[in-house]
Amino acid sequence: GELPGVNELGEAIRILSDSENPQSSQDDLTDFEYLRRKAYDLAHQRFGNRIYIRGLIEFTNICKNDCYYCGIRKSNIHVDRYRLTKDQILACADEGYVLGFRTFVLQGGEDGGFSDEAIADIVRYIKERYPDCAVTLSFGEHPYETYRLWRMAGADRYLLRHETADRVHYERLHPDSMSYDNRVRCLYDLKSLGYQVGSGFMVGSPYQTPVNLAEDLHFLAKLQPQMIGIGPYVPHKETPFAKMKQGTVRQTLVMISLLRLMFPKALIPSTTSLGTIAADGRERGFMHGANVVMPNLSPVSVRKKYELYDNKICTGEESAQCRGCLDRRAEAFGFQVVVDRGDY
Ligand code: SAM
Ligand code: FES
Structure with missing residues (x-):
């Protein structure tokens, strides 16, 4: 049905996220636990106890952008920059x-050191070698023609978080060189090219309000992405937001559950950032409706x-x-990590 308006929805998110205010409703459950069960049951109905894995290859930490929250932003001179070669990527x-x-x-x-054709070449190569695998790109904002080239080369999916659906909030998180309109343009271009699209946002990013989170839900309801990645904002010491508060486990779990209820079929990862702020964060994500995990396949030397x-796990x-670690962790909570493309 219809989503509540952003003010009403924002108020619900605020109450649910507040651990001091555990409103009890259905039977003796708190609203938070009631929401979790609803989301968990829905995920379980559709996916059973299966968790899909995606191998994350972080192929360059060179970036022309300067997002205020991001540790690899171009102004961070303390980063030891690297770029994997095609052979290193294939070895991963x-x-x-x-x-x-x-x-x-x-x-x-967003590393200009890779030409559009170089990326297409890597995609083609992986798809030829592993025709039973999906290739997902997560390489930022590009023109329609570039996305088209990569799609023709065989890329199946694209991850690009919208980061925040509120234009004013977007401008507080990014310098003038970036634009909300271009971000949104990219997402719709990707959809129109037939990619399975993943969007999403950080929970608890600086200046974010519960109404902003409600706006994110409205935005996603319109976009209808196949994948939705969310995780808590975690500060990085060498960014302008170093002193800002990190997002909470509780609010992240609330948002995962709401997303599951809104998008029963979506692929929703339990993210590394959630695992970073709580030792059992990723497992709790599964218990609240997430069904994907993205372990690191990058060479240990660059991780x-x-x-x-800070403190990324x-x-x-x-x-x-x-x-092996993820298999055991998932199993301890009754889930099973499966060998599967895990398409939408
Ligand atoms: N450059 C590509 C892009 O912008 O989509 C992909 C890489 S970017 C580092 C991947 C995601 O990391 C971003 O979409 C952002 O939400 C997340 N991220 C960056 N800094 C973060 C932080 N301090 N805490 C949590 N997530 C962060
Ligand atoms: Fe990497 Fe556990 S998932 S060590």
Whole structure:
């Protein structure tokens, strides 16, 4: 049905996110737990206990953008910049395939050092070598023609969070060189090209209000993405937002549950940032309706250099260890990580 208006929805989000105010409603459950069960049951109905994995290859930390929240923003002179070669990227995919990954996510800063054709070439190569795998790009904002080239090369999916659906809020998180309109244009272009599209936002980003979160839900209801990635904002010490508060576990879980209820079929990851602010964060994400996890397949030598926020987890392990660790963690909560493309 219709979503409540943003003010009403914002107020509900505010109440649900406030752990001091555990409004009890249905039977003796708090609203928070009631929401969790609804979301969990819906995910369980559709996906059973299956969790899909995507192998994340962080192929460059060079970025021309300067998002105020992001640890690899161009003004951060303390970052040791790297760019993986085509061969290194393919080696990550090879390793991932053996470990049971059937989706590879190529994510990077907006690095002009890769030509459009170079990216297309990498996509083509992975798709030829692994025709049973999906390739997801997460490489920022580009013109329609570029997205078209990559789609023709075989890219199946694209991740581009809208970050916030409120124009004024967007401008507080990004410098003038970036625009809300272009972000939105990209998402609609990607959809029209037949990509499975992932969007999303940070929870608890600086200056965000519960009404902003309600606006995010309205935006997504319009866009109808196939994937929705959200995670708490976590400060990075070398950014202008270093002193800002991080997002809360509770509010992130509330938003995951609301998204699950709104988008029963969507692929919703339990993110590394949620696992960073709470040791059991990713598992709790599954319990609130998430059904995807994106372990790191990047070479161990570069992992610490792709530091979007402080204390990012899983930067010291081999890929095989990450896979094993996640399997065990999911199983401890009754879930099973499956070898599957996990299409929408
Ligand atoms: N450059 C591409 C883009 O902009 O979509 C992909 C890389 S970008 C680093 C991936 C995501 O990291 C962003 O969409 C943002 O939501 C998230 N991110 C960046 N800094 C963060 C922070 N401090 N805390 C939590 N998430 C963050
Ligand atoms: Fe990487 Fe657990 S998922 S060490």
